[in-house]
Amino acid sequence: MTTEELDPLIHVPTRLKIVATLAALPDGDDLSFTRLQDMIGLTPGNLIIHLRKLEEADYISSKKTSNGTVSITKVALTSHGRAALGAYTQALRDLLGAL
């Protein structure tokens, strides 16, 4: 039995939640930072750190838009991130069988 390694970048529970939440969106859709924060229940500082790690690996992309007064950050899963989550869940399934 060769079990593929569980991607350590995704395996951290908080990041797993972030990636799984973003993956639930239709391909190409994004989510605002505040909405994501509500859904995951993290402090902004904490969320930013995890997002930065994911963005460095090109698993997510973020873009800042501004309409003059407020600026909104939108976060989306990249196709690379989606593939990484797919490999990760496959590795989990190989391990646990019954997912």
Next chain:
Amino acid sequence: MSTGALDPLIHDPERLRIVATLAALPDGDALSVTRLQDLIRLPPGSLISCLRELGRAGYVRTGPAGRGRARTTVTLTPGGRVALARYTAVLQQLPQVARPDRQRPGPGVRAGDADRDAVAAALGEHFAQGRLTLEELHARLDATLAATTQGELSQALRDLPRPRP
């Protein structure tokens, strides 16, 4: 979405592999530590420290067994089995992690109007793409609108390709 916490004791990749391997044994069966090490290929030191932590939580039990060479064996305790089941259940709550067909209701589950409409729409699409003749479409639509269970509904689409997810 309130997802319970993932048991950190099990979530650690090395311990997860140990617990999953032991869980694959029939209930109550023990594995020798050497065999476990072969299966998991961890350095002996890490394996021992993982087993110690799992043992402290009462998830595994280690004990000398057999005669001759002092062979240490490992067993998943009932508590460990429950903890793994709870861990798996938390994972399944994460969208995109649970296998989609696990979320699909069983064939005996009653179908509602929304389910019938979805299948009818899919049939229309297959007709439009030339996979069904007009008569086949009518026959299947009749069956779909009369369907009372998920199983009957899936019959209407049995030989048609699924749309790409």
